[in-house]
Amino acid sequence: MAQASTPTVDLAEEFMERRTPIQRVQSVLHRYPYISPLVVLVFAIVVFTLINSRFLLPGNLSFLTQQAVVIGSLAIAQTLIILTAGIDLSIGAIMVFAQMMMANFAVSTTASNVLPIAGQNPALSILLGIIAAVLAGAVNGFLIVKFNLPPFIVTLGTLSIFGALTLILFKARTIQGPEIPDLLKWLGNTIEIGSFKLMYGVILMLVMFAIFAYILRNTAWGRHIYAVGDDPGAAELSGINTRRVLFSVYMVAGLIMGISAWIYIGRVGSASPNADPLINLDTITAVVIGGTSLFGGRGTMIGTLIGTFIIIVVENGLALAGLDQAYRVLAVGILVILAVAMDQWIRKVKA
């Protein structure tokens, strides 16, 4: 093999030179998919501050972080699942189920139709709620992996199932704050930094973001999630046990939903079976706006964190600007479509 191999390299470099500025932008965005949401977030913050200077007041910023905390932590679970090219519509239902489980175990007089529970140790109650969520996630994972059912359908089913179970098991009763032991509400406590109030739950959410960002980037399991979402057939042939990866992702997502349930009780101060029915869609919106591809295999945790704050900032900023709720919904809708269009464009990149 005596032929010179240098011309190939030169040719490649020449191609690099030949790229237009737009192609360069495209390839940078391909490498760092969270840049565009970050630009949107910064832009939104600047605009809303110009419109209403109250936007940047510490009080409003504390409120923003608290608004973001439940969507954000649930969006971590949603990110893991969407990275595998799945989707989870049952995220909110499972979170509410776990939350009602925690509260009903911990209160002194039982509110359950079926279970003779109540008066349990608060720590045990939280643990049981989290275990319930992990099992619920495992049910999703089992149905998807074992019977090869599409995640959309499975979680559409479990959305109804866990919603109904919550009502059947725990009556349709909201458990009010005073009945709930302090430990369950502990994450609602705040640290005061000047007049900025940092909620414990927000810290926990940020820690979870950091942990899962680390796991996705730096562990074999994390890299396998990308491989499975990207091309399950190729991942399987590469020797990855794709079923095990998928199942474990849904279980871990359940764990995050359980922790989110605890955060939710802290945030709201009570436990209601009718809490936030639209939170599923909010988490999907946050993930998509954050640059994660619905087709799987691409996306980042930091992007999801940014996406969560984009939703909250737009909502809050438009409210402060005196606009109606409907405009906030409109704006988020436009953002979602832009984000997906952007994703499609970025995927066409050639380096």
Next chain:
Amino acid sequence: MSVTPVLQGSNLVKTFGRVVGLDGANIELYPGEVLAVVGDNGAGKSTMIKCFSGAHSPDEGEMFVNGDSVNFKSTQDARSAGIETVFQTLAVAPALDISENLFLGREVRKQGFLGSVLRMLDKKRMRTEAADHLRNLGIGTVQNITQAVETLSGGQRQAVAVARAATFGSKVIILDEPTAALGVNESARVLQLIKDLRDRGMPVILISHNMPQVFEVADRIHVQRLGKRAAVVTPQSHAMNEVVAIMTGALTVPEADQALGPVRVAA
């Protein structure tokens, strides 16, 4: 002549519903040789290879590695038995980079606490090793080892897949149509790679439609027809048109004229 085959399949049967992929196929791969597997479309070449790589499990028949009976339940099983396969549909993850693809499924973790408790991958080491492997294999056209595989050309992706097999295969390397998507120069490089592997004593199974390439590198040619072995010949004993005739059933070769035993003395 009682050399134990490195890889042997005996009476393999595999059906997909009503479609018969393998109908009692036999195959032997001897130490240090390049065995080409040729056959018409649907002759069961890829099916047989998928049995050896753990992607399918045969309905009937037995497989042996170095004379020991094996039963692969997954590709992971085959890999731990030392069999590496480059599939026709490239088994690479497009969004992951070159080094991650090379180490996909057998990632290297860091030493000590970071690796054992925090499960942190040693990306730096994997990148260095990946770059070394690619260079050793003469695949130097890749500029950046941290480039996502989806940004590579078809030939470069193929090179990554071949490099992975060559890096980790300890007993057998199976290449399913490795040059189908490649240009002339890249094909030549892959053929050279196959010869290099054989010179290092590594047995190779090459599935190909390209007769000139088969005749260039193969020690023996296994002709598959209708899910069975039609004949095994050598590039010396038969000409290209004769091999094609065997493929189509126009020519049958008596067993005495076949090359069923090893023709190459292992180094």
